[in-house]
Amino acid sequence: MxxxxxxxxxxxxxxxxxxxxxxxxxxxxxxxxxxxxxxxxxxxxxxxLGVSGYALRVTPRGSLPFDSEAGIAGGDSVGRRIAAVQGVRAVAPVLGAQFYLARGDSAGEPLFTSGVDPSSQFLYRIVDGRAPGPGEVVLSEPLARDERLGVGDTLRLAAELDVSLGRARQTTPYRVAAVADFLYDYADQRSLAMPITDVQRATDRPGEVSLFGVATDAGVDDDALADRITAAVPEVSTYSTSELMAEMDKxxxxxxxxxxxxxxxxxxxxxxxxxxxxxxxxxxxxxxxxxxxxxxxxxxxxxxxxxxxxxxxxxxxxxxxxxxxxxxxxxxxxxxxxxxxxxxxxxxxxxxxxxxxxxxxxxxxxxxxxxxxxxxxxxxxxxxxxxxxxxx
Incomplete structure (x- = not known):
């Protein structure tokens, strides 16, 4: 009351x-x-991090993914050693680089380019087209939209610029195999992906890898597997999802x-x-x-x-x-x-x-x-x- x-x-x-x-x-x-x-x-x-199914990241010793330009030498050998660790289901190598879209004699802004294993969709999800083969690329949706490119079109890319002239040193034609949704791109980022061997050859970095994505078997503890990979391949650093989240917190x-x-x-x-x-x-x-x-x-x-x-x-x-x-x-x-x-x-x-x-x-x-x-x-x-x- x-x-x-x-x-x-x-x-x-x-x-x-x-x-x-x-x-x-x-x-x-x-x-x-x-x-x-x-x-x-x-x-x-x-x-x-878990969307792609690759819960672990293996990077050059002491660095976070794409935190520096350091690479892992002998990527093929390192990848096989990682794959041999008990609990590893799949390994996806990635090599980061910058390519330039050539327009006649001039070149546009640098495009972040990922060299990938075409059999694994680690960094992107294809929305139109198919996995790329040698001499083919996957474009991000903003890049395809801005340049009005689609599956089957051809574009010319350069791995280096002549700084004094602002021109591409050498251009190579690539066919568009797919347009994809790149999982880790920021809004409207123009990026592309191609087979890792193409990037290694174009940038003169044979066998080099920037990082590996590692998918685990069902029921395997991510942190324990990360420790096993680090023990088996001591020249790299291995991060589980929880460890990457802890670094993100910092x-x-x-x-x-x-x-x-x-x-x-x-x-x-x-x-x-x-x-x-x-x-x-x-x-x-x-x-x-x-x-x-x-x-x-x-x-x-x-x-x-x-x-x-x-x-x-x-x-x-x-x-x-x-x-x-x-x-x-x-x-x-x-x-x-x-x-x-x-x-x-x-x-x-x-x-x-x-x-x-x-x-x-x-x-x-x-x-x-x-x-x-x-x-x-x-x-x-x-x-x-x-x-x-x-x-x-």
């Missing part, structure tokens, strides 16, 4: 309450976004710190909004509260009614902040994914029901606690003093 009366009093002042709810909704939306940001990029990176520490700071600010703002609106309401009803205490209503019941006001305010604010937060996350995600080097298939904001519920629960709890202080003051002011203040 007392609780419902206090809530009716709260919502009679519609304008003030609406402003408070709007502020709480914005704070809840910010906290929701920061909660998703704190782990979103790492989580989506881990999911992306590099994204800035985003995690930013999420923690902004999330904390959102909680403080929520606490201030709720405590302010409850304090004003309590002062306006000070005489009513004193009268209730004078006729024998217990302090606990009155305090419960005041705390419930804060709980309801925070709860409604959370409900309003949830769709706002999701909308903001979508907008921010599109902006952040426009940065070069961020794969377009990743997301900065990953939906995690458990973490979202925890964040919303914290906001509601903060709202309840924020109503505790003004409620405590109102119910523990000596009754005689409270009645005198109201009479004055």
């Amino acid at each position: 007392i609780v419902s009366a206090f809530l009716r009093s709260l919502f009679r002042r519609g304008g003030r309450t609406a402003l408070a709810l709007a502020g709480i909704a914005v704070s809840a939306a910010l906290l929701l976004d920061m909660t998703m940001l704190a782990s979103g990029l790492t989580k989506s990176f881990g999911e992306l 590099r994204l520490l800035y985003f995690q710190q930013l999420a923690t700071i902004l999330g904390s600010v959102a909680l403080v703002v929520t606490a201030l909004l709720v405590s302010t609106i409850i304090t004003i309401g309590v002062r306006e009803r000070f005489g009513e509260i004193a009268t209730l205490r004078a006729i024998g209503v217990g302090r606990g019941r009155v305090l419960l009614a005041i705390v419930t006001e804060g709980l309801v305010l925070a709860g409604i604010g959370c409900l309003a902040g949830l769709p706002l937060g999701l909308w903001m996350a979508g907008r921010l995600d599109r902006i952040l994914l426009g940065f070069p080097g961020i794969p377009a298939k990743m997301t900065f904001f990953a939906w995690d029901p458990a973490r979202v519920l925890l964040a919303m629960g914290i906001v509601i709890a903060v709202g309840a606690v924020a109503g505790l202080l003004p409620g405590w003051n109102a119910t523990h002011t000596p009754l005689g003093q409270a009645l005198r203040e109201e009479a004055e």
